[in-house]
Amino acid sequence: MRGFKVMAREKLRLPIRFERIMQRHEREIMGYLLRSSGNRADAADLFQETWLRAYRAYPRLKPDSDVRPWLYAIAVNLSRNRARDGARRARVIVPEDKENPAANRSGEVHRGFTENDGYAAVHLRELMSALPARQREALHLRYFAGLDYAGIATAMDCSQQSARANVSQAMKKLRSMW
Amino acid sequence: MLMKIDKLIRSSGDGFKVEGLEELLRQARRRVDSALKHVRRPEAAVGVIKSPLGDLLVAMTGRGIVLNHYLVDDSDLAATLEKARLQLDLVEDASAVKVVGAEIRGYLAGEGTALRQNIDLSLAASRFQQKVLRKLQDVPRGAVLSYQALGVAAGAPKGARAVGNAMHNNPVPIYVPCHRVIASDGGLGGYGGGAARKLQLLRSEGFSLGDDDVRLPGSVAWGHKGTRIYCRANCRAAARVDRGRILFFADAKDARQAGLRPCKICRPD
Numbered sequence: 124m125r126g127f128k129v130m131a132r133e134k135l136r137l138p139i140r141f142e143r144i145m146q147r148h149e150r151e152i153m154g155y156l157l158r159s160s161g162n163r164a165d166a167a168d169l170f171q172e173t174w175l176r177a178y179r180a181y182p183r184l185k186p187d188s189d190v191r192p193w194l195y196a197i198a199v200n201l202s203r204n205r206a207r208d209g210a211r212r213a214r215v216i217v218p219e220d221k222e223n224p225a226a227n228r229s230g231e232v233h234r235g236f237t238e239n240d241g242y243a244a245v246h247l248r249e250l251m252s253a254l255p256a257r258q259r260e261a262l263h264l265r266y267f268a269g270l271d272y273a274g275i276a277t278a279m280d281c282s283q284q285s286a287r288a289n290v291s292q293a294m295k296k297l298r299s300m301w
Numbered sequence: 302m303l304m305k306i307d308k309l310i311r312s313s314g315d316g317f318k319v320e321g322l323e324e325l326l327r328q329a330r331r332r333v334d335s336a337l338k339h340v341r342r343p344e345a346a347v348g349v350i351k352s353p354l355g356d357l358l359v360a361m362t363g364r365g366i367v368l369n370h371y372l373v374d375d376s377d378l379a380a381t382l383e384k385a386r387l388q389l390d391l392v393e394d395a396s397a398v399k400v401v402g403a404e405i406r407g408y409l410a411g412e413g414t415a416l417r418q419n420i421d422l423s424l425a426a427s428r429f430q431q432k433v434l435r436k437l438q439d440v441p442r443g444a445v446l447s448y449q450a451l452g453v454a455a456g457a458p459k460g461a462r463a464v465g466n467a468m469h470n471n472p473v474p475i476y477v478p479c480h481r482v483i484a485s486d487g488g489l490g491g492y493g494g495g496a497a498r499k500l501q502l503l504r505s506e507g508f509s510l511g512d513d514d515v516r517l518p519g520s521v522a523w524g525h526k527g528t529r530i531y532c533r534a535n536c537r538a539a540a541r542v543d544r545g546r547i548l549f550f551a552d553a554k555d556a557r558q559a560g561l562r563p564c565k566i567c568r569p570d
Contacts, residue, residue, distance in 0.1 A: 127355025127371075127498070135347065135393050145333075153326055163325060168330045175336050182386040186379075243309055260543065266310045294307070301306045 128300055138186045141178055148191065149174075151268060152288055157203040158263060161252065169205060173198045199260055206256065250300050254293055259297035261289035262297075320344030343423070346394035347385070349378075353409050354475075354498050359398040360385060365419030366401060369473045369496035388424060405475060409505045413442050416476055424472035429457070433467040434477050442478075443507050443555030444524070445517070447485040453545035454526075461485075469493055475502065485544060487517040499566045508552035521568055522550040524561045531556035536567035 152173060156166040176197050184193055251259055257279070264275045265286075275286035345360040345367055358381055360368035367389065370381050385391060400418070407415035420438070425431035433455045440446055448468070452460040468479040474493060480502040484490040489510075492499035500510055509518055523539045524531040526546045531553065532539040539547075550556040553569050563569050 127353075135349065135378070135395050137347070137391055138386075140392070141390070149326060149330065150322075151330065153322070167325065167329045168334065171332045171336055175340065178337055179340060180382075186383070194480065200525045213482070247306065247309060262310070294310070297306055 136186075138181075138184070141181050144177075144181075144194075145174060148194055151229065152194060153197055155195065155263060155268065156202060158248075158251075158267075159199075159260070160205060164208075165205060167200050169198065176201070178245070186297055189274065189277075190272035192277035193263060195268060196280065199264075199278050200280075201241075203256070229255050249296070250292075250297055253300070254296060258289045258293035258296070261286055262293040265290045316472055318380055337405075338507060339365055340365045342390045345385075345389040346396035347382070347391045350398055352402055352405045352406070354494065354501065356406070357402075357405070358382070359401045360389060360391065361397055361401070361418075362389065362421050362423070364421040364423075365546050366473055366476055367421040367424055369401070369475060369476070371444035371498065385424070389501060396443055408475070409501070411505065413517040418476065420476050421479070422472070425467075426470045429455070429463065430467040430470055432456070433464055434473075434479075435470060437477055437479065437482065440478055440481050440548065441555070441559050443551045445481045445483050445503070445508070445551075446548050447544065448482055448490065449485050450545050450547055451482055458545055465491075480505075483517065483549075487549075489515040506556065509551075517549055520552075524548040524550055524556045524559065529561045530564050531561045531569060532564040533567040533569045538564055538566050 149170075153166065153170055156169045157163070158171070160166045160169060173194070177194060180197070187258070241250070251262065254262070260279055261275055264278055265271045265272075270278065270284045272286045272290075276283045279286060279289075281289075343362045343364075343440055345362045347358065347360040347368075349358050349372065350359055356372040358368065358370040358372055358430045359366065359377060364385075368381075368385055372378055372381075381393065402405065404415045404417060422431050422434055433451060436454045437451060437475075439454075440451075446454075448461040449458075449503065452458055452464045452556070455464065457463060464474070468482055469491075471477055471493065473478040480488065480492060480499045489499060490495055500515065503510060509514075509520070519534050521534060522531040523534060523536070523542075524547065525539075525542055526548060528542075530538075531550060548559070550559070550561075555561070556569075
């Protein structure tokens, strides 16, 4: 009787389970969506949509590729679509203050922050919302999400050069406005 | 008073804390979970088992064995897993599939009743292929039939080629016995795992097949599915019947076991 090939490898090396990816990255995705959409309701919608799409597309992700740029790509595309459809301007994210919404929007120091940090952060957020969408996305992905330029290029569906250019333009503008 | 902006930005995170983020996340997570419920792929335990037919990649869902794939090499393994992931959430679990290995070893050793797992045909490529595979499950051990005859059984009398495709795409070989489907002229036909495996399986089911001229021997009994009569190969009654309804049995005994009676003309006993 002829023998049939027996494989050496015992381990299958399956990609990690989707639930683990969700656990690991839900926080940063929510952070990104809060910033890009500017309000909680939209961010929550986009959050659901992002993970739903990610789940559907996950089997088609190449097993050895990096998950984060891929996830951000989904989130970036969805928030672009939402921004286009809603044609809303990104606003400063602050906890909704029903009694005095204007106070929040104007960037006054919120009770939750220490004075320096808090003011700087709110101010920064306002300035960032004034940036063009691409530059804001790139800046977020580079410094808040910590992606490298290859990752940003994947997430924004652009070249590495333009990812780099967007980040540096954003920084230049922020410095001049600061 | 202001922190330097470069430092602020590069310190990763803008220092801005979202109030109630935990609560927001909790609610959002619940929404995601309820939305995912509608699109979830079935979960399947997957593992590699060893058998006399070589290594097999096996996947089991809650409904039964869903995938049983002859592994050729590592790239075959990767490609098969990739394809299966499109329809199943795979979880590696060697202990869950071990039972399949034991059953296949027992089966090849001659225990006819060894294959006990339920079969989940959800990876079949189409409704038609699913139907063909379901019909094929009725073909007992010790019998074979032609692609054409299986097509007739599945309601596609001209669909021998289509039946061939269904066999090629059979997600659960051995359990769904696609090795029991042969060419109309008595030749072996093809097999997804290679002709050698088909031969080995058929031999273990009682067919005496040579290595060179691989044809059904003249000793097989011709059984008719309609009349439920079986004949010798050279019987004049057998020569007239519709080939689409013929089952070939390795032995007269197998035919009797399947509930057929011997022909009164050729007296095959």
